[in-house]
Amino acid sequence: MDPDLDRDRDLDLDQLELNPRITAAARRAKVTSARRALTVSGPDLQRITGLSRADVQQLQTAAASACRAHTPVPALLLLRGACHRSGPGLGLGPGLGLDPGLRLSLGCPVLDGLLRGGLPVGLTELSGPSGAGKTQLALQLCLSVQLPTLHGGLQSGAVYICTEASFPISRLQQLISQQVELRADLPPDLIRRIQFSDQIYIEHTADLEALQLCVTRRVPLLLARGAVRLLVVDSVAALFRSEFQASDWSERTRRLLAFGAALRRLSRDFAAPVLCINQVTDVVDGSTPESLGLVDAKVSPALGLAWANQVMVRLMMRRLQGSVAAGDQRSAARSLEVVFAPHLERTSRYCAVWREGVRGVTGHMTHDT
Known part of the structure; x- marks a missing residue:
């Protein structure tokens, strides 16, 4: 079915x-x-x-x-941008349907260039080891979504679902205070007028039942009212790993597929990008199939092939050996890689986490000894 x-x-x-x-x-x-x-x-x-x-x-x-909630749309209409399907709660009239080329800016031209403009509508996974900077990028998107569409935002808020640690409110406040530095391309008055913290809705879910209730009840209400246009789940693997034993793989797969379908439905119906942060698992013998999204010989995204098939875009963020400097700041170098996406080539960009947020790196990188 x-x-x-x-x-x-x-x-x-x-x-x-x-x-x-x-x-x-x-x-x-x-x-x-x-x-x-x-x-x-x-x-x-x-x-x-x-x-x-x-x-x-x-x-x-x-x-x-x-x-079917919607009639099928021919691929040719999508290619021509002639699809005028309206999503519930968007207030879109006839002829003002969803833009198949809609993108949510990451707030950095280098990283936006990697993704051809930013995060698309659909289910995107951002995986990587602990400390790679995944949560930093997710917080940055929660601010970027509130900007006008002219500047890469969606002029709406975000829902941030935490399944592991508590929400990093201190870091969020620091990013808000540094938005003028990160988005130097925008008028400072425009940024100062936005009450960023008022438009981020935070949910903590301790088990799968709470997560399911949040995704099927509370999040749709916010989307229907136009209060949010971005959903972040941090992280998708935590609860599915902790609540099931190895012998429960069939039930875990069933719940995982239902969860992925619910996220895709929300994204489709409300033209809202969905970002799921994922943990990684060690690769023992290097024999993991390419379809799992293996990026190097050490780790691959968690939850296996069942989850990989739910994802439209898979990104991997890694912390590298080198470091970079900018003014009075020095940061460990990272990379943001496209593992697979229907509209992107498999490539990567160097980046780093600064006080003002995650930015691409185009200059010299120093290798630590």
């Missing part, structure tokens, strides 16, 4: 545009809803209903159309 099917649209067969003869035959076989018609294979439907192959195809086509 496709996890993206809208569970609120499971219609009775009488509500579908079908020949009464087909509806009656399906009911005699106890196939009474659109969802039920899709959970039985075509040959089995023929056998239990006595309908022809053409009739069964008509039944399943009507059921699939009823269960």
Whole structure:
């Protein structure tokens, strides 16, 4: 069963545009809803209903159309930017649909260049070892999203879900105070007018039930009201690793797929980028498949292939051996790498974490001894 099917649209067969003869035959076989018609294979439907192959195809086509929250969009329309689908709660009228090229700026031209403008709508994963700077970049995006669209923002707030440590409020306040330094390309008065801390909604979830409740109840309300346009989960691996034993892999996979589907649905319906921070796992023999997003011979993103298939863009952030200096500051060098994305080549940029935030590095890097 496709996890993206809208569970609120499971219609009775009488509500579908079908020949009464087909509806009656399906009911005699106890196939009474659109969802039920899709959970039985075509040959089995023929056998239990006595309908022809053409009739069964008509039944399943009507059921699939009823269960989908949106009609499919041809790839050619997306390429031409001619898709005018409106998301609930966005206040978009006809002809003012979602821009398939929408990007959320990272606040740095070097890193935006790596991602062709910034974070796209969809599910993006940022993985890396502890101390690589993942949370720093996520906080920076929570500020960038509040800027006007003209300057790479989405003119809205962010939801930040913490599943591990407490929210780094002190660092956030420091970043807010340094926004004028980070975004020197913007008028200082524009930055000072924004009440950044008032538009970041922080949630702490201690278990999977709380996380699911947050994603399916509270976050959709904020998105529907237009209060937020960015969702950050820090981190996605923590709860799925701690609540399941190795023998529970089937149940963990089921919950993981449902969680990924819920995040993609939110991103799609509200044109909201979703960023999931992920932990890494050690690679023992270097035999991890490329599809898992292996970046080097030491670590790969956690949660395996089941989670990798939920992600549209996978980024990896790593701390390097060298260091860089800027004015009176010195920082450990990092790299931000594109592991896979449908619209990006696999490449990377050097960066560093400064008082004002994460910025790309284009100058000389000193190797520590």
